[in-house]
Amino acid sequence: LNTPSSVADLGERAVIDLIRGRLPAAPPWVVIGIGDDAAVVEPARNTLDVFTADALVEGVHFDRRFTPPAAIGHRAMAANLSDLAAMGATPRVALLSVALPGSLAADDLASLVDGLLALAARHRTHLVGGNVTRSPGPLMIDITAVGSVRRRHALARSGARPGDDVWVSGAIGNAAAGLGMLAGGSAFAASEGGEACTRAYLAPEPRVRLGGLLGRNRAASACVDLSDGLADGLVQLAGASGVGMEIDAQAVPVGAPAASWFASLGIDALRAALGGGDDYELLFTVPRRRRSRFEAVRRLTRDVPLTRIGRVTAEPGVWLVHGNDRDPVTGGYEHFR
């Protein structure tokens, strides 16, 4: 009858207790976890630390009207794990910083935390700390994730060289289509293809294993994740490496359900897929002399589709090649615009 139902009813300590109560047992290398001024963690032996932070802000990155709390938590964790994957790093720990509107239901907070912890657990990532505060405005979830990588296995954006092949994992555009369906209340969302798209948006799978294998096997020369879309990833990787790229328009693996949905709306599916964000896939380059190493990685990741979409050129600029025509690819997503 008088059950605390919102985070304002709970207060800060009870919110922290709610989060702590949902954590699995800490691994032995977590020396001090949540509850002290800071967490103390034993580093992995003979590795470098890898750090990334990604924030999801209500009204900018998600809409609570059609994004369930567990999906918000999952996506916040996925964005961080995907960044670690792009470096070839193995995730280890995460810190969760949340700014919570007082009206947020305690059950929704619990679901959000469960969503991020479930994905973290699948990647053996332990939540060791963070911060809880009230927000007078939107719900914000900021996660810092920490991984480890051996020095020679780290994948940077800057290593692509002319002649390298350009590869991408998974299917492109399904997440953008899924977001479009959810935001527009499209009946297509309930179809089999529609469900594949909304799942790609709500529960993306960060390519942690693929990134780690590419790094450990020294199979890729450069790697970036596609959180801000394929076009943005291509431009970022080429820019950081000081090279150009020619991408074969026909080779880009646009997701089949996304392609049908965009086509049904009279939208150019390839353009939409290139520009859409939220595909937590990896874009990477493979030097010719590393092809046999890369084939070994492919044999270990048969469940992840990998597609060669173009090649690296010495001349700067990223081009989308359609037969004898070519169009420039320009950068992506600007959250301020």
Next chain:
Amino acid sequence: LNTPSSVADLGERAVIDLIRGRLPAAPPWVVIGIGDDAAVVEPARNTLDVFTADALVEGVHFDRRFTPPAAIGHRAMAANLSDLAAMGATPRVALLSVALPGSLAADDLASLVDGLLALAARHRTHLVGGNVTRSPGPLMIDITAVGSVRRRHALARSGARPGDDVWVSGAIGNAAAGLGMLAGGSAFAASEGGEACTRAYLAPEPRVRLGGLLGRNRAASACVDLSDGLADGLVQLAGASGVGMEIDAQAVPVGAPAASWFASLGIDALRAALGGGDDYELLFTVPRRRRSRFEAVRRLTRDVPLTRIGRVTAEPGVWLVHGNDRDPVTGGYEHFR
């Protein structure tokens, strides 16, 4: 005439460039800094990693009407460095995650970044990454700081034992008084004492050196920082250690200008100082057998006032003792209330 004046004019990439452009050269142990999917950092040899995150939210933790941007940046960094200090850790790197209202002036963002970088530089802390996004509501600054500590030198909250002495650094209550003066537009803020208070609020000095010395010299059995106030710190430390405390009301080092200001308003200065937050001081316990080690630390930190305020008891509960009377001290600050 058409100078970009707000972060909305700049866009996300230019905001990142603005931040990168203000960074000093990276130390050699930063293998990959800002600009890739994640940062890669060489750990300090034979140490554990220490992680903390603290967020400042406009309207909850600061008011832009009387908090200059450089002070917002300084305070965000100070909160994190203070947490590392409380663990006895040496700060090394930080990640900055900001959610920026589009209307924020680019100059104000630059000042905010300069404020946090200046404090970071004084503590040899390098900014290696983070996240930039738009906020549809308040300005938010979330910092994750990473330090290092040798296993035997880490200070936890849980190590206090009956018979230990309870010590606190600095003066208590000046920051709370400074905030009160700024918020109320008090003329007292312009006096010498008032300036000491507003400085304590706007530019707190995290006790990084003291925390490191207490840890390295194994002089303290437990330590906590006072970001949420002395009352809260006492209750947290006693609770985590499973002990009680008797605090001598007369010994608590209430800042002289804060005491005058609170008295002029008819407020009990000790109560206000105990309850007020934003004192980035350290509260720690010293076992009797470690007193000579602690005296050695005191000789190395003569510029930091250190005051013995009470002792640890076996019986749980924190008491403020005035002669023959005693009042219970209950926990502090709840940002949701």
